[in-house]
Amino acid sequence: MTWNVVGFFLLFSVPSWAINTLTEGYHLGASSKVSVQGHGTCRTFSNSSGAKNFFLPTKTSTAYSTFISNKPSPVTYDTCQSCYEIKTNSGDYLGNNVYDIDPDGAGGAAPIKTYCDMTTQGGGWTLVWSNTRNGTNKPASGLTYDQTVTSVPRCSTANSSTSDYSGNCSMISSNKEAFNYFLGLDNWNKIGRNKRYMELMYQWSSDNGAGTQQEARMSVQNLDPLWSYTLNLKNLNQTVGSQAPGLMVLHNGYALTTMDRDNDTHASYNCAGYFNNSPFWFAACWSGFLYGGAETSVGGYYNGAYWSGSLKQWGDATGNGAGNGWMYVREYPYYASCLELKNLGGISTSGYYQIDSDGPGGNAPYQVYCDMTNDGGGWTRIFRHNVSAGYFSTVTEAQSFNEGTPSSTKYSILNKIKDFKTYDRYVFRIDWPSVPAQKNIWVQATDPNDDVNVTNYLGINISSTTNAWGGLELGNGTHGPVNGNKSYLDGSVNIGNYYYAIGLTAPWGTPGGYPAADAVAGSGVSVPEVELWIKEASMPSTIPKSCKQYRDLGYNYGSGTYVIDPDGAGTGNPPFRVFCEMVVDGGGWTLVAWNYGNTSATGMAATFLTTPVNPSNIHRHAEFSGGGLASINVESFSSLVNSTDAMLIAPAYTGSPFIDNGLGQWNYNSTRCAGTLRHTSRTAGCAGQTANDNYNSSDQFNISVNSGNEGIVPGYIATELCYSGKGWCNFGFYLR
The missing domain is CATH 3.90.215 (Gamma Fibrinogen; Chain A, domain 1)
Structure with a gap:
């Protein structure tokens, strides 16, 4: 096997058994990556050459350093940002163990130590919060809101008074039952690459040595500071045990509460303050709280991690009572929308791309057409219909049609609209390709699939307001108009007309086609094709005052x-x-x-x-x-x-x-x-x-x-x- 090397290294052959171990070196193949955990900082090396292979020597720190200082031009490197990156790119990793990661990449904050689960459910899980039963010096106790968000790793030895809040986590080890851990929430987002979705895994055991008795994976939405780090979970996948975690059932949808910011719904007190100043996504207050009764067993609740419920007892195998708990996050390889592809993926060319709009664990990723140039770009096409392809046999057929063929002229993924809702709003664009100067861009709070009146409509860039335009609603709903099943959705709100129609069952007008609106094509004049697009609402980086x-x-x-x-x-x-x-x-x-x-x-x-x-x-x-x-x-x-x-x-x-x-x-x-x-x-x-x-x-x-x-x-x-x-x-x- 022939390798290209750099500096004083010569072209030579390396036995295949020696490659891809820290004690010898790594094969850095053409157009590939490899992560190296060792010799100080974990680094991921990338080879941009499509033809050349390189050998990365790591047997000694000197050889490793020499390669780095004399690396060939196709080779670049960055710090390892997560456990998933190490697992995905490394030919040699240390199993479930302690690793150095750098969530914000090189040049930002210093790398941190964390525990990585490299075996469960595909591995690559980064520990972000853990608690052992009867543990003291809980790392997140006493943290303010800002500290809960920005904290570097905080660790303590289980069942002792020893702690290390410097960020070095001196007591962290390959035995996850031996220490408690907390990492600030902003780092969770960075590990997830600030995409809309990442994966969260919660593991639980009733006691040391019991093994994992309850385990669940969930999709978790980016913890948005503009939304008080509200916990948004879905797509529950129970992988061990049968009792759903309280984290999903009772804490989902609540904002972060800390001792200095009361975002819970309890009428009498701050839940975080009551439970030894412990932050969490409280309702009023908890069932399935990672810190349970906290260090002083407040209210008689036991000091340990609760999977579900709030029984005053030590844990049992069914997930009741106080035990040990570990929360991990893992980045997700797919983007959630065309806007995310544009803003985070650097895609600027319109075309067909894979997205996963509902995040990990839900529906499979699918292909869509993205408009990356018009009206700010980042638009996902969710409906396209040219009447040359025929009409829909029923209005409900128009909700989902040719989902796997976004190039079709009779295509709909209207059933996925809810996946694109952000900040309680939808941003839509409707246009008619035969009349390119005409389009309507607007915001509304309601999903047009739901049988409700349009609410919180706001026009952003509106070409046509004729024929009772007012957003999109169900065309034959009980709350809106009844149009005789002529269209699935339409924009003539609260009347029986169906101008701005989406999903037509029969021809209209002259020539037969879609009733756009009088201002679009003329009175009684149809258009042959309509498209509907969607993208997420965005918000400023700094929270406005009003x-x-x-x-x-x-x-x-x-x-x-x-x-x-x-x-x-x-x-x-x-x-x-x-x-x-x-x-x-x-x-x-x-x-x-x-x-x-x-x-x-x-x-x-x-x-x-x-x-x-x-x-x-x-x-x-x-x-x-x-x-x-x-x-x-x-x-x-x-x-x-x-x-x-x-x-x-x-x-x-x-x-x-x-x-x-x-x-x-x-x-x-x-x-x-x-x-x-x-x-x-x-x-x-x-x-x-x-x-x-x-x-x-x-x-x-x-x-x-x-x-x-x-x-x-x-x-x-x-x-x-x-x-x-x-x-x-x-x-x-x-x-x-």
């Missing part, structure tokens, strides 16, 4: 939930979720107080608008139509973001919404007795106005409309929230 800032930065994706940080990154209070009204009067409105469905005055304090009430629910007003209320410190928010506009939406009042632009900061140090929206101050009211009368302790901080004669009076001692006999009314108060 809904207005989202709008002004160009990230207006319709009304819905957004994350804001009014006092700025890294200071004061943490970011939180709010509802943004992005359509009315130009959008950019932040919901700062709301009441929906309450029927008594209980709990509505006079300080409702200056002392937060249920602030963690401020973004959830649509979920509490049966009764609920929430507020933040309205005055503080107004000062921090320098708001100038206010809006009151109260359906019981004629003329709602009431909007006052240019009023200045909403400040209760002074009264406002003129304009559309008026209010009292801390010391005075507005004389002669029914709803904003002279200040007294029972009705301070009112908001009034209609020249001050009707209003919202939080502290009013009677049974009304609204004046003029309207009773407890629903309202939302917004600032911009």
Whole structure:
């Protein structure tokens, strides 16, 4: 076998038995990679030559260093970023053991030590969090939100007082039961290459030496800082045992809670603070928590990792009680969309590519056509139909057709729309190839496959609004129009017409084809072909201070939930979720107080608008139509973001919404007795106005409309929230 070498090495033959071991060297074949764990830092070498092979000598550190300093030009190297990279590229690795990895690659943070599981379910799993039963000095206990996110490896020896939080993890070993481990969440994303999906594996045993008794793999979405590192899991694959992990069943969908950021749903206390300042994705509070009752067995819950439930006992083989737990992540080789291929894969040419839109463990990867150039690029085509290929036999057939043949002129993967939802929104583009100047690009919160009215529609680049355009909805649904099964989806919302049709069952117009719209092809004139595209919504890298800032930065994706940080990154209070009204009067409105469905005055304090009430629910007003209320410190928010506009939406009042632009900061140090929206101050009211009368302790901080004669009076001692006999009314108060 002939090899090319470099520097003082000569062309020579190497016995095949000596190759691909650290004690001899590695074959670096043409167009291949190899990872080398040893001689200090783990490195992955790449050979870009399509014809030449090279021999990488590693028998001694001197030979290895000489090769690196004199490497041939086709050879490049980088640090090993994960256990999966080592397993995939290495001809010689050390099995389940301790390895050096560099999640952010060379030139960033220093490499770290971690435990790699190289055998289970294909191997390549990077340990990110573990806990032994009855363990002390739990590495994540006492961490703030920022520390939980950014921490380098923190380790402790199981059942002892020895710990190493320097990042070196001096006690880590090939025996995973001998130590506890934690790695900051940002590193999880880096190990996953910041793709939308990575894999997560949770292993559990009832005690040391028991072996793995429960094990599950899941798809985990990128832990997004703009979404408070919410845990998004799906595609559960139970590989050992039969009890589903509480991590999936009870913690899925919740934001990260730490001792200094309360994102859980418990009404009385911060779950992290209650359990020895231990961070997690708490609901109210836990069942299946990796730290269980924490180091002091809070509430009588045992100190150990819980797989499921919260029984006060040591673990058993069925997954009940406290035992040992290990959480791993592994990057996924497929991209989730055309946008991800463009942004992370560096693909700039339109064409056919493989994606896996629902992540690992779900549906198999499939081929799609990607538009990488038009309208910012990154568009995935999900529907294409030219009537020359015939019509759909039924409207439901149009939901999925020729999925494996994206080049077909009769093609649909509309059944995969939900895979592309981000930030609670969909971004669509509809166009008609025969009329290339016409297209509509918009955002909506609802999946057109669902039998619901279109919600939170926002036009981004709209060529046609004729024929009742308003987004896409089910063409023959009970919530929208009934079009006689003529099309599967259409954009003539809330009427029986089916212009902007997607999935036609019979010809329409002259000549027979698709009813695009009057503004697209002319009145009564059809088009032969329609295409529908989708891509994910994007968000700014720094969390904006308000809904207005989202709008002004160009990230207006319709009304819905957004994350804001009014006092700025890294200071004061943490970011939180709010509802943004992005359509009315130009959008950019932040919901700062709301009441929906309450029927008594209980709990509505006079300080409702200056002392937060249920602030963690401020973004959830649509979920509490049966009764609920929430507020933040309205005055503080107004000062921090320098708001100038206010809006009151109260359906019981004629003329709602009431909007006052240019009023200045909403400040209760002074009264406002003129304009559309008026209010009292801390010391005075507005004389002669029914709803904003002279200040007294029972009705301070009112908001009034209609020249001050009707209003919202939080502290009013009677049974009304609204004046003029309207009773407890629903309202939302917004600032911009």
